[in-house]
Every structure is written in C-alpha cells, then in structure tokens.
Amino acid sequence: MKTPDLKKYADEVNKMQDLPPAPIDLPPLAAIAIISHIQLAIRHPGVADDSFTKIAIDTARQLQNLFAPTSETYKVLELGWNPEADILVPEGTEDEPWQQCEEFCDRF
Structure with missing residues (x-):
C-alpha cells in the first residue's frame, strides 16, 4: 500500500x-457497539480532548438518542459516560471466561 499524502488528507478533512x-x-x-467503543476510547489517557x-x-x-430515554438500553449507555459507574470484570478462566465479582478478587 502506498503511503498516504498527509497534506492532501488534511485538505480533504478540512473540506468535510x-x-x-x-x-x-x-x-x-x-x-450500541459504536457508542460503547467511543466511550471506551475516550477513557484512554492518551486521547486528548481535541476536536x-x-x-x-x-x-x-x-446515536444514543435513537433509544428512548426510559429504555434500559439508554440507561446502560448513559452509565458508560460516567467512569464512577464502571464495573470491574476479572480476566476469567477458560471454564469461566467472564464472571463478575461482588468485590475485588485475585483475578483482577
């Protein structure tokens, strides 16, 4: 693949x-997938608060407004904007790939 011309790219983005x-x-x-991935991405410390x-x-x-504010889907998505609402999930095992703990456990 040919290396893109970054100046032309910047020009195209500006025209958009x-x-x-x-x-x-x-x-x-x-x-839901797009929203949750954006929520995850903006938590990364390397992502600046840029345009x-x-x-x-x-x-x-x-996209979240596609769902009724009274729906459980909307409510769960709304939690994704609040880092304090995060639920830690242990790494799991082959037999139990995903299992939540009520409190911190040694698999975190």
Missing part, C-alpha cells in the same frame, strides 16, 4: 467541515 451530514442506515446493535474527540462524543450522543 463544509459538507452536510451523511445519511446512514445503522442497525440498533451497531449503534475529533468532541466530534466522536457528539456523534455517540446522537
């Missing part, structure tokens, strides 16, 4: 600011 929103068809499960991060968060919030 003037374009109208792109319509897309998105299954609800894909919306792309703000765009990602705004987009995820729009």
Whole structure:
C-alpha cells in the first residue's frame, strides 16, 4: 500500500467541515457497539480532548438518542459516560471466561 499524502488528507478533512451530514442506515446493535467503543476510547489517557474527540462524543450522543430515554438500553449507555459507574470484570478462566465479582478478587 502506498503511503498516504498527509497534506492532501488534511485538505480533504478540512473540506468535510463544509459538507452536510451523511445519511446512514445503522442497525440498533451497531449503534450500541459504536457508542460503547467511543466511550471506551475516550477513557484512554492518551486521547486528548481535541476536536475529533468532541466530534466522536457528539456523534455517540446522537446515536444514543435513537433509544428512548426510559429504555434500559439508554440507561446502560448513559452509565458508560460516567467512569464512577464502571464495573470491574476479572480476566476469567477458560471454564469461566467472564464472571463478575461482588468485590475485588485475585483475578483482577
């Protein structure tokens, strides 16, 4: 693969600011996946609070609004914006790949 021309890329991205929103068809499960992955990504300490991060968060919030605020899906997604609501999950074993602990355990 040829190395991209980063100046041309920057020019293309700058031009996108003037374009109208792109319509897309998105299954609800894909919306949940995108939202939860954005929530995970913005928790990474290396992700700066830059304009792309703000765009990602705004987009995820729009997708979240596809669900009724009274739905359990919306409520769970809303928890994802609050780091204090995180549930730690142990690494698990081959027999029990995923099992939550009521409190910290030696598998964390």
